[in-house]
Amino acid sequence: AQKVTQAQTEISVVEKEDVTLDCVYETRDTTYYLFWYKQPPSGELVFLIRRNSFDEQNEISGRYSWNFQKSTSSFNFTITASQVVDSAVYFCALSEATAGNQFYFGTGTSLTVIP
Amino acid sequence: ETGVTQTPRHLVMGMTNKKSLKCEQHLGHNAMYWYKQSAKKPLELMFVYNFKEQTENNSVPSRFSPECPNSSHLFLHLHTLQPEDSALYLCASSQDWDRGYNEQFFGPGTRLTVL
Numbered sequence: 001a002q003k004v005t006q007a008q009t010e011i012s013v014v015e016k017e018d019v020t021l022d023c024v025y026e027t028r029d030t031t032y033y034l035f036w037y038k039q040p041p042s043g044e045l046v047f048l049i050r051r052n053s054f055d056e057q058n059e060i061s062g063r064y065s066w067n068f069q070k071s072t073s074s075f076n077f078t079i080t081a082s083q084v085v086d087s088a089v090y091f092c093a094l095s096e097a098t099a100g101n102q103f104y105f106g107t108g109t110s111l112t113v114i115p
Numbered sequence: 116e117t118g119v120t121q122t123p124r125h126l127v128m129g130m131t132n133k134k135s136l137k138c139e140q141h142l143g144h145n146a147m148y149w150y151k152q153s154a155k156k157p158l159e160l161m162f163v164y165n166f167k168e169q170t171e172n173n174s175v176p177s178r179f180s181p182e183c184p185n186s187s188h189l190f191l192h193l194h195t196l197q198p199e200d201s202a203l204y205l206c207a208s209s210q211d212w213d214r215g216y217n218e219q220f221f222g223p224g225t226r227l228t229v230l
Contacts, residue, residue: 002157009155033216043203045221052216091158095215100170101146103219105158 003027004094006106013082014114021077021109023092029053031097034068034075039089039108051075082113118142119222121206127228128196136191136225138206146212147189148219149181152203164189165212196229203227 005024013019025034036048049059051068059066063080079086089110093103119140128134140147149161163171164183178200180192189206203224209217 004157031215035218037221043205043224043226045205045207047218047220050216050218097215099215100163100212101209101215101217101219102160102163102171103158107155107157 002106003104004092004106006090006092006109008109009107010110010112012112012114015084016081018078018080019082019111021079021090021092021111023075023077023106025073025075025092025094027073027094027096029096029098033095033097035093035095035103036066036075036077037091037093039091041088045091048077079111082111084113084115087111087113118220119206119208121204121222121225123225124223125226125228127230128193129230130196130198132196133192133194135193136204136206136227138189138191138222140187140189140206140208140220140222142208142220144208144210144220145186146209146217147183147186148207148209149189149191150205150207152205152224158205162191163212170212193227196227198229201227201229 003026032053034051037045039045065078067076089108091108092106095103122137146165151159161175162181167183178195182190205224206222207219209219
C-alpha cells in the first residue's frame with residue numbers, strides 16, 4: 001500500500017486564485033516527519049517544509065501555508081494568490097523515525113498557474 | 116558551488132554502452148542517495164550511502180552499480196541498460212541517515228534516454 005497519496009494529479013488555476021494541494025499519509029509509527037517539495041521544470045526538487053508528528057500547529061510562510069491534521073492523516077498545502085512562478089510539480093513525502101531517513105514520496109501534483 | 120550538482124544533465128545511450136552519472140554535494144552531509152523518477156510514479160529510492168557505506172539497496176538490478184568514494188561524491192555506473200530504464204535520475208544528500216527528520220537536498224537530475 002502506498003504510504004503517501006496525492007490524489008490530485010493535475011490542477012490548473014488562474015493567477016491570483018488560491019489553491020490547495022492535498023496529501024494523505026499512512027503510518028503506524030508514532031514519530032514521523034512530513035515534507036513538501038517543489039519540482040520546477042528545471043528538475044531539481046526544492047525543499048519547502050518539514051513537520052514532525054508532535055507538532056500540529058499550522059504554518060504560514062508568505063503565500064504558503066500548511067495544514068497538518070493527525071485526525072485525518074493529512075498534510076495539505078495552500079498557495080494564496082497564486083503566481084505563474086508557482087507552476088511546478090509538488091511532492092509530499094513521509095519519513096518514519098524507525099526507517100532511517102527513507103522518504104516515501106507521493107506521485108506529485110502538477111500545478112499550472114495561468115496568467 | 117551550489118548544494119548538489121549532477122553531471123551530465125542529459126545522456127543518451129545505447130543498450131550496449133557503459134556510462135556513469137556523477138553527483139557531488141558541497142553541504143558537508145554524510146548521507147547520499149540515488150533516486151529514479153519515472154512519469155506518473157513516485158520517486159523510487161535506489162541506493163543510500165551513509166558515511167561512504169551502502170545502507171540501502173532497494174532491489175535494484177545489477178546493471179546499475181553505485182560507487183561512493185567519499186562523503187561528497189556519488190557515482191552511478193550504467194551498463195547494458197534497457198529502454199525502460201529511461202528516466203530522470205536524481206541525487207540527494209542529507210545530514211545523515213539515522214534520523215528521519217533530515218530534509219534531503221536534491222540535485223537537478225540526469226535525464227537518461229536508453230535507445
